[in-house]
Amino acid sequence: MTPGFEVLLVDDEPIVGKRLRTALERAGYRVEVCETGASALARIEEHAHDIVVTDIRIDEVDGIEILKAVKARRPETPTILITGYATVEVAREALARGAFDFLAKPFRPKDLLRVVDRAAAQIEERGGKGGPAEGP
Amino acid sequence: MTGSPGQGSSPSRGPDLRSILTSTRFAGRADDVGEVADRELEARPPFTIRMRLILALGVFFLLYLLLVIWAIGFLSRIHEKVLFLEVANLYTAEIQQARRFEKNYLLYGTNLEDAVEHARRARDLARTHGGRFESVAGPEQSRVMSDHVARYLRLLDDIARAPDRAARGAIEREIRDHGAAMVRLAIECMERERRGLDRMLYLARRVPWIFLGVLLLLMVLAFNFVARPIVGALSRFMTYAERIGRGDFTPITPARKYRDEFSKLALTLNRMMRAVDRQHRILVESHKMRAMGNLVAGVAHELNNPLNNILLTACLLREEGEALDETEREEMLEDLVSQSDRAKRIVQNLLDYARETESKLEALDLAAIIDHTLRLAGNQIRMKKVRMTLELPEDLPPVHGDRQLLGQVFLNLILNALDVLPEKGEIRIRAETGRQEGFLAVDVSDNGPGIPEHVLDRIFDPFFTTKPQGRGTGLGLAVSHGIMNKLGGDLLVRSTPGRGATFTVLLPVTTIPGTVSSPGGGPGGEEAG
Numbered sequence: 291m292t293p294g295f296e297v298l299l300v301d302d303e304p305i306v307g308k309r310l311r312t313a314l315e316r317a318g319y320r321v322e323v324c325e326t327g328a329s330a331l332a333r334i335e336e337h338a339h340d341i342v343v344t345d346i347r348i349d350e351v352d353g354i355e356i357l358k359a360v361k362a363r364r365p366e367t368p369t370i371l372i373t374g375y376a377t378v379e380v381a382r383e384a385l386a387r388g389a390f391d392f393l394a395k396p397f398r399p400k401d402l403l404r405v406v407d408r409a410a411a412q413i414e415e416r417g418g419k420g421g422p423a424e425g426p
Numbered sequence: 427m428t429g430s431p432g433q434g435s436s437p438s439r440g441p442d443l444r445s446i447l448t449s450t451r452f453a454g455r456a457d458d459v460g461e462v463a464d465r466e467l468e469a470r471p472p473f474t475i476r477m478r479l480i481l482a483l484g485v486f487f488l489l490y491l492l493l494v495i496w497a498i499g500f501l502s503r504i505h506e507k508v509l510f511l512e513v514a515n516l517y518t519a520e521i522q523q524a525r526r527f528e529k530n531y532l533l534y535g536t537n538l539e540d541a542v543e544h545a546r547r548a549r550d551l552a553r554t555h556g557g558r559f560e561s562v563a564g565p566e567q568s569r570v571m572s573d574h575v576a577r578y579l580r581l582l583d584d585i586a587r588a589p590d591r592a593a594r595g596a597i598e599r600e601i602r603d604h605g606a607a608m609v610r611l612a613i614e615c616m617e618r619e620r621r622g623l624d625r626m627l628y629l630a631r632r633v634p635w636i637f638l639g640v641l642l643l644l645m646v647l648a649f650n651f652v653a654r655p656i657v658g659a660l661s662r663f664m665t666y667a668e669r670i671g672r673g674d675f676t677p678i679t680p681a682r683k684y685r686d687e688f689s690k691l692a693l694t695l696n697r698m699m700r701a702v703d704r705q706h707r708i709l710v711e712s713h714k715m716r717a718m719g720n721l722v723a724g725v726a727h728e729l730n731n732p733l734n735n736i737l738l739t740a741c742l743l744r745e746e747g748e749a750l751d752e753t754e755r756e757e758m759l760e761d762l763v764s765q766s767d768r769a770k771r772i773v774q775n776l777l778d779y780a781r782e783t784e785s786k787l788e789a790l791d792l793a794a795i796i797d798h799t800l801r802l803a804g805n806q807i808r809m810k811k812v813r814m815t816l817e818l819p820e821d822l823p824p825v826h827g828d829r830q831l832l833g834q835v836f837l838n839l840i841l842n843a844l845d846v847l848p849e850k851g852e853i854r855i856r857a858e859t860g861r862q863e864g865f866l867a868v869d870v871s872d873n874g875p876g877i878p879e880h881v882l883d884r885i886f887d888p889f890f891t892t893k894p895q896g897r898g899t900g901l902g903l904a905v906s907h908g909i910m911n912k913l914g915g916d917l918l919v920r921s922t923p924g925r926g927a928t929f930t931v932l933l934p935v936t937t938i939p940g941t942v943s944s945p946g947g948g949p950g951g952e953e954a955g
Contacts (some may be wrong), residue, residue: 303734311845316749333727374726374731395734396733398738399738
C-alpha cells in the first residue's frame with residue numbers, strides 16, 4: 291500500500307463519491323471527488339492527480355472525454371473507467387483508448403481498491419509518484 | 427395513411443361504434459361482444475333471400491295461373507255466346523218465316539201449314555235453349571216470349587177454324603199483334619246477345635293490357651322486395667370491410683329484423699375478426715417484447731446505479747462499520763433504504779409495461795400517461811442526450827382509451843424518434859384540443875432527418891421498416907396504428923424530409939363521466955418516490 295497518492299474520482303452519483311472516498315481514504319489515498327464532467331475537466335487542467343477514476347456516463351462530458359483529456363495532458367496517469375454495463379465492446383474501447391483498466395457496476399470497494407493499488411504499484415515501479423504530494 | 431376519424435365519426439360508423447365502444451360490455455376486444463353479437467345475429471327469425479325469391483316468383487306464377495284460368499273460362503263463355511247467337515238467329519229467322527207465311531195465308535189463304543211449322547220450330551228452339559234465353563232476356567221476358575209464341579200457335583190453329591168473317595177479323599188482329607211482339611222480342615234478344623258478345627270481345631282485348639300494367643307494378647314491388655335487401659346488405663358489408671381494414675374489429679350486430687344469407691356472412695366476418703384480432707394481439711405482444719428488449723439495456727444500466735450504491739454502502743458498513751461514527755452509519759443505512767426504493771421503482775416501471783393485464787377502457791389523464799412513458803424511456807433519452815419539450819395545456823380533457831395500449835403507442839413513437847435522432851436532438855410532445863371535434867390531438871415531433879415521401883405511404887404497413895437488419899421489427903407503427911383505430915382514434919404522420927417528422931395521435935375525448943384513472947397506479951408507483 292502506497293499512501294499519499296492522489297485520486298480524482300468522477301461520478302455523478304453522490305453516494306458513490308462518498309463511499310469510495312471513505313474506502314480510498316481508509317486505504318491511505320487522498321481523494322478528490324467531482325460530480326460533473328465539466329468540473330472534472332477543469333480540475334484536470336489545474337492539478338496533476340496520480341490516478342483518475344471516472345464513470346463513463348456522467349453528463350454532457352462523459353468518461354471517455356475525461357480519459358482523452360488526461361491522456362492528452364499526462365499520458366502516464368493511470369485512468370480507471372467505471373461502466374454501467376460491462377460489454378466486451380465498451381471494455382475493448384476503453385482499453386484501446388489507453389485506460390488502465392475498467393470496472394463494471396456494481397462492484398465492491400475492494401474491487402476498486404485492488405485496481406487502484408495495482409495502478410499505484412505501477413506508478414511506483416515506474417519511478418515513484420508523478421508529482422509530490424501536497425499537504426499532509 | 428388511412429381515413430381520419432373525421433370521416434370515421436360520420437354517421438356511417440360514428441354513433442354505432444361509439445355506443446358499443448363506450449358500453450360497459452366492451453373491453454376493447456372483439457371476443458367480448460363478439461359472442462353477444464353472434465347470438466343476436468342468430469336469434470332473429472329467418473327470412474332469407476331465397477325465401478323472398480320463392481315468394482315473389484310464387485306470386486307471379488299464381489297471378490299467371492289466374493289469368494290463364496280466367497282466359498279459358500272467358501273464351502268458353504264467348505264460344506257459348508257465339509253458339510247461342512246462332513240459335514237466336516235461327517229463332518228470329520223461324521219467327522220471321524212464320525210471319526211471312528202467316529201474311530200469305532191472310533192475303534191468299536195459302537201456306538198456313540208452313541207458318542205453323544216455322545212457329546213450332548221457333549217454339550222448340552226456345553224450349554231446347556230455354557235456360558239460355560232466360561239468362562239473356564231474363565225469366566220474365568222469356569216467359570212473355572214463349573207465351574207469345576204459344577198464343578200465336580193457338581191463334582193460327584183457331585183462325586183455320588174461324589166460323590165467320592167477324593171472328594176471323596178479330597183473330598187476325600190478335601195474330602198480327604202477337605206476331606209483331608214475337609219478332610220484336612226475338613230481335614231484341616238477339617241484339618242484346620250481340621252487344622254482350624261485343625262487350626266480352628272488348629274485355630278480351632283489354633284485359634291483357636291491364637294485366638301487363640299490373641305485372642309491371644308488381645315487378646317493381648318484387649324487385650324492391652328481393653333486390654333491396656341484397657343491395658343494402660352489400661353496401662353495408664362494404665363499409666364493414668372498410669372499417670375492418672382500418673383495424674376496427676367491432677363485431678357486426680344485426681341491422682335488420684330477419685336472418686338471411688348475409689347473417690351467415692356477418693357471422694363468418696365476426697369469426698374472422700376475432701381470429702385477426704387474436705393475431706393482432708399476438709403481434710402487439712411480440713412487438714412489445716421486442717420493444718422491451720430495447721428497454722432492458724437501458725433499465726439494466728439504470729438499475730446498476732442503485733445496485734452499485736447499495737453494494738458499496740453495504741460492503742463499507744460490514745468492513746468498516748466499527749470505525750464509523752453514529753451519524754455516518756445512520757446516513758449509510760438511510761442510503762441503503764433509499765437506493766433499494768430506487769431500484770424497486772425502476773423494476774416496477776418495466777413490470778408495468780411488460781405485465782399482461784386485461785385490456786380496459788376508461789377515462790384517462792393524458793399528462794400522466796405521457797409522464798409515465800417518459801419515465802420508462804428516460805434512460806434512452808438520457809443516453810442519447812435528447813431534449814424533451816412538453817407542451818401540455820393545464821386543462822386537458824380526460825381521454826377515452828386503454829392505459830397500457832396508449833402508453834405503448836407513445837413509447838413506440840418516442841423510441842422511434844430516439845432511433846432516428848442524432849445526439850442532442852429534440853423531441854417535442856404537444857397536446858391540443860379543438861383541432862378535431864371530440865378528439866384530443868397529441869403531436870410527437872422530432873427534428874431528425876424526416877421521412878421520405880415514398881416511405882410515408884407504407885409507414886404503417888406491418889413489417890415495413892427502414893431500420894437496419896435486426897434493429898426493428900417493422901411492427902411498431904403498424905401496431906400503434908392498429909391500437910389507435912381500435913380505440914376509436916387515429917394515428918397520422920406528416921414529415922418534411924430534412925426537417926423532422928410529426929406523428930399525431932388522435933384520441934377520443936371521453937364521454938363517460940367519472941373519476942379519471944392515472945397510470946402507474948399499481949404498487950411502487952408514485953408512493954415510493
